[in-house]
Amino acid sequence: MNAEVASVEERKQNLKGMGTARRRVEDARFVQGKGNYVDDIKLPGMLFGDFVRSPYAHARIKSVNKEAALAVPGVKAVLTADDLKPVNLAWMPTLAGDVQMVLADGKVLFQGQEVAFVIAEDRYAASDAAELVEVEYEELPVLVDPFKAMDPGAPVLREDLEGKTEGAHGPRRHHNHIFTWEVGDKDGTEKALAEADVLATELITYQRVHPCPLETAGCVASMDKVNGQLTLWGTFQAPHAVRTVASLISTIPEHKIRVISPDIGGGFGNKVGVYPGYICAVVASIVLGVPVKWIEDRIENLQSTAFARDYHMTGEISATRDGKITGLKCHVLADHGGFDACADPTKFPAGFFNICTGSYDIPVAHVSVDGVYTNKAPGGVAYRCSFRVTEASYFIERMVDVLARKLEMDPAELRMKNFIRKEQFPYTSALGWEYDSGDYHTAMEKALETVSYKALREEQKANREAFARGETRSLMGVGVGFFTEIVGAGPIKNCDILGLGMFDSCEIRVHPTGSAIARLGTISQGQGHATTFAQILASEIGIPADQITVEEGDTDTAPYGLGTYGSRSTPVAGAATAMAGRKIRAKAQMIAAYLLEVHDDDVEFEVDRFVVKGAPERFKTMAEVAFAAYNSVPPGMEPGLEAVSYYDPPNMTYPFGAYICVVDIDVDTGVTDIRRFYALDDCGTRINPMIIEGQVHGGLTEALAIAMGQEISYDEMGNVKGASLMDFFLPTAVETPVWETDFTVTPSPHHPIGAKGVGESPNVGGVSAFSNAVNDAFAHLGLTHTQMPHDHWRVWKTAERLGVTA
Amino acid sequence: MIPGSFEYHRPDSVDGAVALLNEHGDEARLLAGGHSLIPMMKLRMAVPSHIVDLQAIESLHGISEEGGEIVIGALTTQHEVLASALLAGKCPILPEAAALIADPQVRYCGTIGGNVANGDPGNDMPAIMQALGATYRAVGPNGSRDIAARDYYEAAYFTALEENEVLTQIRIPTPAAGHGAAYEKQKRKIGDYATAAAAVILTMDGGRCSSASIALTNVAATPLYAEAAAAALVGTDLGEAAVDTAVRLAEEITEPTSDGRGPADFRTHVAGVMVRRAIARAQKNAG
Numbered sequence A: 001m002n003a004e005v006a007s008v009e010e011r012k013q014n015l016k017g018m019g020t021a022r023r024r025v026e027d028a029r030f031v032q033g034k035g036n037y038v039d040d041i042k043l044p045g046m047l048f049g050d051f052v053r054s055p056y057a058h059a060r061i062k063s064v065n066k067e068a069a070l071a072v073p074g075v076k077a078v079l080t081a082d083d084l085k086p087v088n089l090a091w092m093p094t095l096a097g098d099v100q101m102v103l104a105d106g107k108v109l110f111q112g113q114e115v116a117f118v119i120a121e122d123r124y125a126a127s128d129a130a131e132l133v134e135v136e137y138e139e140l141p142v143l144v145d146p147f148k149a150m151d152p153g154a155p156v157l158r159e160d161l162e163g164k165t166e167g168a169h170g171p172r173r174h175h176n177h178i179f180t181w182e183v184g185d186k187d188g189t190e191k192a193l194a195e196a197d198v199l200a201t202e203l204i205t206y207q208r209v210h211p212c213p214l215e216t217a218g219c220v221a222s223m224d225k226v227n228g229q230l231t232l233w234g235t236f237q238a239p240h241a242v243r244t245v246a247s248l249i250s251t252i253p254e255h256k257i258r259v260i261s262p263d264i265g266g267g268f269g270n271k272v273g274v275y276p277g278y279i280c281a282v283v284a285s286i287v288l289g290v291p292v293k294w295i296e297d298r299i300e301n302l303q304s305t306a307f308a309r310d311y312h313m314t315g316e317i318s319a320t321r322d323g324k325i326t327g328l329k330c331h332v333l334a335d336h337g338g339f340d341a342c343a344d345p346t347k348f349p350a351g352f353f354n355i356c357t358g359s360y361d362i363p364v365a366h367v368s369v370d371g372v373y374t375n376k377a378p379g380g381v382a383y384r385c386s387f388r389v390t391e392a393s394y395f396i397e398r399m400v401d402v403l404a405r406k407l408e409m410d411p412a413e414l415r416m417k418n419f420i421r422k423e424q425f426p427y428t429s430a431l432g433w434e435y436d437s438g439d440y441h442t443a444m445e446k447a448l449e450t451v452s453y454k455a456l457r458e459e460q461k462a463n464r465e466a467f468a469r470g471e472t473r474s475l476m477g478v479g480v481g482f483f484t485e486i487v488g489a490g491p492i493k494n495c496d497i498l499g500l501g502m503f504d505s506c507e508i509r510v511h512p513t514g515s516a517i518a519r520l521g522t523i524s525q526g527q528g529h530a531t532t533f534a535q536i537l538a539s540e541i542g543i544p545a546d547q548i549t550v551e552e553g554d555t556d557t558a559p560y561g562l563g564t565y566g567s568r569s570t571p572v573a574g575a576a577t578a579m580a581g582r583k584i585r586a587k588a589q590m591i592a593a594y595l596l597e598v599h600d601d602d603v604e605f606e607v608d609r610f611v612v613k614g615a616p617e618r619f620k621t622m623a624e625v626a627f628a629a630y631n632s633v634p635p636g637m638e639p640g641l642e643a644v645s646y647y648d649p650p651n652m653t654y655p656f657g658a659y660i661c662v663v664d665i666d667v668d669t670g671v672t673d674i675r676r677f678y679a680l681d682d683c684g685t686r687i688n689p690m691i692i693e694g695q696v697h698g699g700l701t702e703a704l705a706i707a708m709g710q711e712i713s714y715d716e717m718g719n720v721k722g723a724s725l726m727d728f729f730l731p732t733a734v735e736t737p738v739w740e741t742d743f744t745v746t747p748s749p750h751h752p753i754g755a756k757g758v759g760e761s762p763n764v765g766g767v768s769a770f771s772n773a774v775n776d777a778f779a780h781l782g783l784t785h786t787q788m789p790h791d792h793w794r795v796w797k798t799a800e801r802l803g804v805t806a
Numbered sequence B: 001m002i003p004g005s006f007e008y009h010r011p012d013s014v015d016g017a018v019a020l021l022n023e024h025g026d027e028a029r030l031l032a033g034g035h036s037l038i039p040m041m042k043l044r045m046a047v048p049s050h051i052v053d054l055q056a057i058e059s060l061h062g063i064s065e066e067g068g069e070i071v072i073g074a075l076t077t078q079h080e081v082l083a084s085a086l087l088a089g090k091c092p093i094l095p096e097a098a099a100l101i102a103d104p105q106v107r108y109c110g111t112i113g114g115n116v117a118n119g120d121p122g123n124d125m126p127a128i129m130q131a132l133g134a135t136y137r138a139v140g141p142n143g144s145r146d147i148a149a150r151d152y153y154e155a156a157y158f159t160a161l162e163e164n165e166v167l168t169q170i171r172i173p174t175p176a177a178g179h180g181a182a183y184e185k186q187k188r189k190i191g192d193y194a195t196a197a198a199a200v201i202l203t204m205d206g207g208r209c210s211s212a213s214i215a216l217t218n219v220a221a222t223p224l225y226a227e228a229a230a231a232a233l234v235g236t237d238l239g240e241a242a243v244d245t246a247v248r249l250a251e252e253i254t255e256p257t258s259d260g261r262g263p264a265d266f267r268t269h270v271a272g273v274m275v276r277r278a279i280a281r282a283q284k285n286a287g
């Protein structure tokens, strides 16, 4: 027995634990088209719902006539706000402390707002009938420009808030004002700015964009009237929170509600919030006693479910003559649309925007954010980033470049000069965050060296001279970007959503034959949790990852958790997984010692087994221990091998990275060509390098989309312009450059395995690198800043403004 | 995104299709590849009660040359245009332009007949057909007639085709051997219609341009045959002054709308750039 012992290295490989480029276990079903998404769910007798939506951005509803719609064969019901009032569901709470109409109650506040819900036997009948619901509107003056929201004569959007001077986040100054949020040392900052050698000021707008997941939002609600059980399948990034909210607003007891997130085709923040479609489907199922499905189409998704960004950031940054930053000030005008439905932790109405001092050691700073209502769709979600972190990162990275121009200093050099130094960690920023770990200089040096930064600048110099001589019509730009994220919300002491602390959880059961199932409170939307969490566990408990099933998304089976967004799965649920694994290991060690007839302390864990110290030939494998857990545990010990951990992180984690982009711009057409993009990410301990690379590729592609083309824009009547994939830029492989990825490893000191999270870094860091490159191409012509998206006509316009078009 | 209900017909002859069109009048629509019509039906911008699918009509397929004319059956897909050796040799601008239309999936279904028949100002083939001097053969209850591509387009989605006619063929005078052609299209991404595009076809004789035609895509409610611009090139050596004049004359006839691709002035400017680049490339291709 135990004659041929595989080497430690061989056994490690066999586990496919942390650090292994393990293939994604999810892909087998996805690449065969065998995923199971909400729209794949078909239940007997299931009905379909479809919305009647407002064509107007701001209008009073004079009347709704359902008659013609109800006469369509197959139509079962048409719901309006009046039908929802008796059950108190015409309005619903938002995650941001506001309320939102489920169905238009007296007026509409944005184009595409839900006015009535038609339920029919099939989608065709529902869609036909929706066209026949007659709604009489009286148009009202439309407010589109957030800068005019707080004008004295601005139209009153939210009549329900009339006279309310106190909102969820403090005083309201105006009928269209939502909140003011302030952080930092105002007087100190003013003083630093006033006394500075050099001061740079800029309005940086981060346009309204949309996460645009490939799968739109939807749900199936099924009320079983016999046992009073509601089952709700849906595209939920936070199924447990949805269950709690559903219980609170429906008064169905929480144990009678089961929420299931099946496979989700991308979320990117778009599937965090609660949408009228969910409520209407639930109400319809309760009323009609059969399952009801609601699935958005693409236009509805782009028009009405949560947008992202729409931050207008006025910055001032000061420095000494030789380039030491002395102060930073930012005022944000935040356009929240008709309802405040941002998805942020309760105490953070502007998310973690105060990470906007970035990667720099800035002695004093001040931020204030004013949220306003406009006649646009609600939202303001974290589109592949932690709460408002991409906005913050874009802001500081553009401001540093603007400052570099003013100082006539190289933007990379200015960054190196101001980075927080390695020995300053843990570092407390001027705006109050404690950065856990970092080594920015090393990362930046590696990046600059890899791309031969000096040579790029020389090439650019030659290009500019050739351009001036008329030998080329192409300008070269080099974008340098560095970012620090704040992810893994978060410590319960300051992070909650609707009062629910933002811990997360993992429950593990080891089966007698040495395989296991782990269930988590998070939910993958494509991130590959089933692959990576099994790898964490494999390393922690010595069971091969291939023998560990990871399950998420069913509130009846998974432990309570706050879900997946803000790169929190690895920092929080990943930590819970490691901690639960350690509980398993501790119990297993006692069983092993008992079987080996030695003291607990005399055995040690080695890859996949417990070995008697000093007697390597005496050991029990984890598989042996697992079996023993079900028949021969030490006296007094409970049988079985299970553990659960609820992890409240002591701090956030702070991934960082250095990105460099090289772009060539055709000044005659505004066409841009990303010649090169280099991305160095430091996400602490790397669980699966292949998944990290995949996440970086995806995030960079979204960053490209945002920087170069994505925009949800409105005309002066509040009509959404271009809410289809014909106009909304979703890059294909053809538009996407080759990504070069790289890394350094600076583990998080407080995370059980040192991991920081990576899924969102490339979106956070990428946008500014692209934008900096475009701005840089024109820098020698006097440009300091031009607004995104850098689509053909805007780039051409910039060239024209600078006098270099033909 | 769900179309209204309709009745589906699948005739196996042109006469059968014409009869159905005659019977149902403006309630009927022909269906070819469906890649313009079905999106419009999903948006309920088109709500036909009768769909007459042309796919079963064998005679509408194929590319051939008949006595100095290239004849392309209306149901020929854009992919078939792209893959045709005949066209690659004798009329390379068509495969070149087909490759700039949408993406492979669309091109496997979308037909050249649907592309030119529809009257969508965004479609690429109509301007090229104007530049090539093509005619469209239309078959109706009273037989067939030929309509010049340059006379076919009246306004966005309004054409010279009668409600009860089927466009059966595109007939192109085989371009002179040694002609040079180019199609320059600026778009935002794969699958996008042109911000502006230009087709240029010319012949060179001893360093001088002996004939030229130019047409523009998506810078007006119809494709634009830029007759004056082309005339400015004929007889010149395509020097800077002649090209500048052609560009200016082409820009002058544009009437683009402002949309997600940019405001009207930008699209006019891009049309000029496309003309300039297409002239240069056509000149290079000639000989």
Ligand SMILES: Cc1cc2nc3c(=O)[nH]c(=O)nc-3n(C[C@H](O)[C@H](O)[C@H](O)COP(=O)(O)OP(=O)(O)OC[C@H]3O[C@@H](n4cnc5c(N)ncnc54)[C@H](O)[C@@H]3O)c2cc1C
Residues within 6 Å of the ligand: B029, B030, B031, B032, B033, B034, B035, B036, B037, B038, B039, B054, B074, B075, B078, B100, B101, B102, B103, B106, B109, B110, B111, B112, B113, B114, B115, B116, B117, B118, B122, B123, B124, B125, B161, B165, B166, B167, B168, B191, B192, B193, B194
């Ligand atoms: C994502 C996407 C991107 C696209 N991008 C481009 C592009 O960049 N450039 C471009 O040129 N096109 C583009 N298209 C359109 C595509 O090329 C269409 O396939 C083509 O324009 C229409 O051909 P069809 O066979 O699909 O016609 P259908 O959609 O079947 O028909 C279109 C119209 O023409 C009529 N019709 C069709 N055939 C005949 C006939 N023989 N006689 C009379 N009437 C007829 C129909 O009744 C209908 O009104 C795009 C389409 C999509 C979906």
